[in-house]
Amino acid sequence: MGRRWVKVLLIVFGILAGLFIAVDRIAVHYAEKEAVALAQEKYGYGNSTNGFTELSIHGFPFLTQAASLEFDHVTLSAGNFSVNTTTNAQGDHLGIRRLDLELHDLAAGSLSSRRVDANLVTGRVTIGYDALSGVLSRLIDQGGALTVAQGTAPASGGAAATEAPLRITGTKDGQTKDTAASIAVAADEFQIRVPELAPQPYTWRIPLPQNINITAVRSTADGVEFELTGHQVVLGG
Numbered sequence: 001m002g003r004r005w006v007k008v009l010l011i012v013f014g015i016l017a018g019l020f021i022a023v024d025r026i027a028v029h030y031a032e033k034e035a036v037a038l039a040q041e042k043y044g045y046g047n048s049t050n051g052f053t054e055l056s057i058h059g060f061p062f063l064t065q066a067a068s069l070e071f072d073h074v075t076l077s078a079g080n081f082s083v084n085t086t087t088n089a090q091g092d093h094l095g096i097r098r099l100d101l102e103l104h105d106l107a108a109g110s111l112s113s114r115r116v117d118a119n120l121v122t123g124r125v126t127i128g129y130d131a132l133s134g135v136l137s138r139l140i141d142q143g144g145a146l147t148v149a150q151g152t153a154p155a156s157g158g159a160a161a162t163e164a165p166l167r168i169t170g171t172k173d174g175q176t177k178d179t180a181a182s183i184a185v186a187a188d189e190f191q192i193r194v195p196e197l198a199p200q201p202y203t204w205r206i207p208l209p210q211n212i213n214i215t216a217v218r219s220t221a222d223g224v225e226f227e228l229t230g231h232q233v234v235l236g237g
Helices: 002-043 062-068 129-140
Strands: 052-057 070-083 094-108 115-128 146-150 163-172 175-186 189-193 202-205 210-219 223-236
Touching (some): 002 070, 002 223, 062 070, 094 129, 115 129, 129 146, 129 163, 129 223
Antiparallel strands (some): 052 070, 175 189, 189 202
């Protein structure tokens, strides 16, 4: 008789555990969906037909974290969205290939709060050379063919982490061009500087949660990469 009760209790426990896991996964899926909608609304990550935004709340169980309004680790990824220059020049739309954020030690004011604070955020933004080539062709040569590639020499006399070298080739005003350029970062903005072809740099701002900055840039064989860092970051709100 005793063994039978033990077996029954184990079955009941297994059923309850399964139900709890199912409810927990449903709850976390709903929370992630709502957070994605907020990120797209607040930061414009879903502003293109082929764009994507994904958010994952890590850790189990989610319901325990939700009850305490504290979350250990959340990841946010977005891609194929566009940004415009700070001066809103014609043809200035630039495609962002991918944005990845790692958010740690998050706290919300309430279950219905549209604001979440994260103690630490790290991340990366990548932009392809095809997107850079397209936007510079539109801005500098009014639809001509300029190609942006990784630079082979330090920009502005130094290879500082806040500036990276680029190379521009192609034609402008019917003349063949092969010139050095650079991409520089400060706060949440980056500039492309092409002294030989454009008198003024072109500046774009990355839509990021408050207190996240671009802390470094590098030009790689596949594109430009920005490193992101933030402390006491405010999301939503």
